[in-house]
Amino acid sequence: MNPVVGVAAFAAVSLATAVIGFYGLRISRTTGDFYVASRTVKPWWNASAIGGEYLSAASFLGVAGLILLSGTDALWYPVGYTAGYLMLLLFVAAPLRRSGAYTIPDFTEARLDSRAVRRVTSLVVVLVGWLYIVPQLHGAALAIRITTGLPAWVGPVAVVGVVCFTVVAGGMRSITFVQAFQYWLKLTALAVPIVFMLLALGGGDSAAAELPPPSTANPTALAPAGPYQIISLLVALLFGTLGLPHVLVRFYTNPDGQSARRTTLIVLGLLSVFYLFPTAYGMLGRAFAPDLARSGQADALVLLLPGRMIGGVAGDLLTALVVAGAFGAFLSTTSGLVVSLAGVISQDVFGGSVRGFRLAAVVSAMVPLGIASMTESQALAGSVGLVFAFTASTICPVLLLGIWWRGLTDAGAIAGMVTGGVLCGSAMVAGSVLGAAQTPSWLAQPAAWTVPAAFAVTILVSRATRGRVPRTMTRLMTRLHTPERPLATER
Amino acid sequence: MTRVRVTAPRSVTSGSVTPGSAASGSAALTGGRSAAASQEAAEESDAGQLFVRSLIRSQLRLGLVVALGFLLIMLAFPLVLGLVPGLAHSTIAGLPFDWVLLGAGIYPVIGLSAWLYVRTAARNEARYRDLAGDK
Numbered sequence: 001m002n003p004v005v006g007v008a009a010f011a012a013v014s015l016a017t018a019v020i021g022f023y024g025l026r027i028s029r030t031t032g033d034f035y036v037a038s039r040t041v042k043p044w045w046n047a048s049a050i051g052g053e054y055l056s057a058a059s060f061l062g063v064a065g066l067i068l069l070s071g072t073d074a075l076w077y078p079v080g081y082t083a084g085y086l087m088l089l090l091f092v093a094a095p096l097r098r099s100g101a102y103t104i105p106d107f108t109e110a111r112l113d114s115r116a117v118r119r120v121t122s123l124v125v126v127l128v129g130w131l132y133i134v135p136q137l138h139g140a141a142l143a144i145r146i147t148t149g150l151p152a153w154v155g156p157v158a159v160v161g162v163v164c165f166t167v168v169a170g171g172m173r174s175i176t177f178v179q180a181f182q183y184w185l186k187l188t189a190l191a192v193p194i195v196f197m198l199l200a201l202g203g204g205d206s207a208a209a210e211l212p213p214p215s216t217a218n219p220t221a222l223a224p225a226g227p228y229q230i231i232s233l234l235v236a237l238l239f240g241t242l243g244l245p246h247v248l249v250r251f252y253t254n255p256d257g258q259s260a261r262r263t264t265l266i267v268l269g270l271l272s273v274f275y276l277f278p279t280a281y282g283m284l285g286r287a288f289a290p291d292l293a294r295s296g297q298a299d300a301l302v303l304l305l306p307g308r309m310i311g312g313v314a315g316d317l318l319t320a321l322v323v324a325g326a327f328g329a330f331l332s333t334t335s336g337l338v339v340s341l342a343g344v345i346s347q348d349v350f351g352g353s354v355r356g357f358r359l360a361a362v363v364s365a366m367v368p369l370g371i372a373s374m375t376e377s378q379a380l381a382g383s384v385g386l387v388f389a390f391t392a393s394t395i396c397p398v399l400l401l402g403i404w405w406r407g408l409t410d411a412g413a414i415a416g417m418v419t420g421g422v423l424c425g426s427a428m429v430a431g432s433v434l435g436a437a438q439t440p441s442w443l444a445q446p447a448a449w450t451v452p453a454a455f456a457v458t459i460l461v462s463r464a465t466r467g468r469v470p471r472t473m474t475r476l477m478t479r480l481h482t483p484e485r486p487l488a489t490e491r
Numbered sequence: 492m493t494r495v496r497v498t499a500p501r502s503v504t505s506g507s508v509t510p511g512s513a514a515s516g517s518a519a520l521t522g523g524r525s526a527a528a529s530q531e532a533a534e535e536s537d538a539g540q541l542f543v544r545s546l547i548r549s550q551l552r553l554g555l556v557v558a559l560g561f562l563l564i565m566l567a568f569p570l571v572l573g574l575v576p577g578l579a580h581s582t583i584a585g586l587p588f589d590w591v592l593l594g595a596g597i598y599p600v601i602g603l604s605a606w607l608y609v610r611t612a613a614r615n616e617a618r619y620r621d622l623a624g625d626k
Contacts, residue, residue: 075593079565086561086601090554090608230569258616261609268605272598279594283586404551474540481547482623483616 005316006147009323013185014162017331018169020178043259047266049176050250052183052328053336054081054267055274056132057139060186060329062381063275065298067282068289069379073225074282077381078275080234084241084388085271089264092242094257095403095480102252103344104245104395111402113470114410120417122348124394125245127421128387129341130368132244133334135383137372139299140330142380146300147323156372159327160365163335167342167361176253182332183270189325190277193306193318197284200310228448229441233385236447240388243395246336249343256484281305299380302326338364386428389447393420397454401462403480408458409468416458424450539623546619553611561604568592 059081066074101107104125109118137156144155166178225233241247254260285292285301289308292301303326306318341364342357350356394417401408401416427446431439442449572578572589581588 072589072593075590079593079597082598082601083561083565086605087558089605090558094612258613261612265605265609268602272602275598276595279590283590283594404547477547478540478543481550482543483620 003148005320009320013324013327043263048183049179050267051270052179052332056333058381058384063278064281066381068285068298080237082271093260093264097251097260098257112410117410129337131387133368136330136334160369168358182328185328186325197309232445232448236389239392239396243391245340249340390424393424393450393454397458409462409465411465412458412462415461416454419457420454557608
């Protein structure tokens with residue numbers, strides 16, 4: 001592959017990101033702008049931005065790679081990623097927006113009237129964010145190595161550099177525009193090459209005639225996933241989405257609860273359309289690039305397939321587009337996470353000032369860079385799936401019970417988060433120590449037992465400490481669930 | 492440690508700010524909702540709480556029903572594929588049926604569930620407004 005293609009694509013995306021960041025710099029003036037764009041973002045913009053932020057390296061590269069590896073079993077990943085948003089819409093979107101809080105720790109502190117809960121939640125949120133950034137940086141390392149031949153560390157360093165610059169320069173206001181742009185970039189980057197590849201296939205080439213059905217062309221000897229693995233994965237993805245810090249912070253930029261719901265509805269449409277394309281790549285990959293699965297490069301499928309199926313200059317151009325989309329994915333998810341982590345860290349450690357926010361942004365990007373450079377890349381969709389399991393076992397129970405159950409107490413919340421975090425964290429550590437081949441499925445996909453355990457502990461401890469239900473609970477529950485004044489909904 | 496909480500004003504509610512309404516709360520969340528302090532007082536009365544509780548219950552029931560319905564449909568997909576022999580390997584427009592069903596067929600179900608939920612949730616809130624006498 002022509003190395004110039006990769007470098008040019010990355011430079012173009014970075015430049016576009018920085019330009020939009022600068023454009024935002026001129027309109028963000030107040031501290032409120034830096035945090036949540038003063039809640040004035042329209043549903044369409046906001047939905048595109050949520051989609052742009054949510055579609056990470058796992059969605060852009062990992063889903064197609066996993067489909068190449070394990071066929072229809074991997075189709076549950078995009079389904080779960082999308083259905084997670086349905087759960088978010090059903091149980092979280094409007095109440096969380098009405099809570100008026102900026103971050104998850106803000107919400108738990110207000111709901112339970114407890115600083116201790118705030119600290120534990122902050123810790124969990126920062127941990128989740130860091131765990132989630134690491135696979136993005138692994139994806140960047142992979143993309144740089146495959147497409148340019150440069151050393152792998154260049155990718156993560158470049159991504160972190162661009163993200164720090166954008167966030168420090170513009171805060172959330174410009175981030176919203178950057179993210180919205182990046183959703184459409186990612187969609188285009190996957191859709192256009194697919195169209196050309198299908199045209200090339202249908203154009204009377206002999207290749208189309210000998211296309212084997214994908215399910216029979218299994219390039220690896222992987223056993224099909226059992227019902228336990230699929231159910232556990234779905235539990236992780238369905239409940240994990242609720243607690244992702246970068247997803248939640250987006251809802252505060254909706255003007256009210258009803259528009260938060262409308263935004264989520266649009267997001268579901270955007271995600272559904274997007275995930276058709278990684279699925280198509282995976283299918284084509286099974287037929288035309290099964291060797292990638294055998295050589296352990298399944299995650300590079302999306303980057304390599306257009307060049308393979310369409311040679312010459314056209315192939316190079318399409319590859320450039322796909323590489324641009326991939327970097328869009330790394331940049332958007334990383335910057336979304338960095339913004340939300342910076343929001344949490346700056347309020348808890350640096351007193352909530354703009355300068356503190358900038359400092360916190362740099363800290364939240366540097367730590368995962370260090371972790372990423374010390375660890376090996378695994379299957380991207382799989383490692384992100386584990387982060388979902390962790391979120392589902394820690395933040396999700398507190399959030400769901402906090403919104404819907406009057407009996408939640410601070411002691412219950414802390415006990416639940418600690419239980420879920422320890423159980424799921426140990427499963428993740430044990431899994432990485434044992435290696436993928438040796439890990440039994442109940443450790444590899446822990447959500448099916450860690451999530452119920454966290455819920456059970458939260459409820460039992462809350463019941464045992466029922467005297468600690470905060471006095472502000474009634475007012476808070478009323479605020480979470482009653483519609484805003486009619487004035488506020490008819491804009 | 493001092494913390495500066497940054498709250499952006501809710502641009503729309505500010506049209507009708509009532510004087511002396513800033514008393515809305517020991518809770519950390521003092522958004523732009525103080526305009527409705529009297530409203531909040533009404534909501535905290537016994538009758539007000541009755542309406543609020545019934546609203547929360549109906550929204551929770553709605554969420555659970557939609558979630559359960561969606562999960563049942565989603566779990567039915569692999570069951571159908573497993574139980575009807577040969578179905579998974581039949582083809583639609585040259586594509587294997589199991590891929591089409593799982594890779595594309597579930598998304599419309601998600602979209603439909605979401606749309607139904609948003610519509611009904613808004614209706615529940617409208618009914619609450621009528622009951623609570625919101626003007």
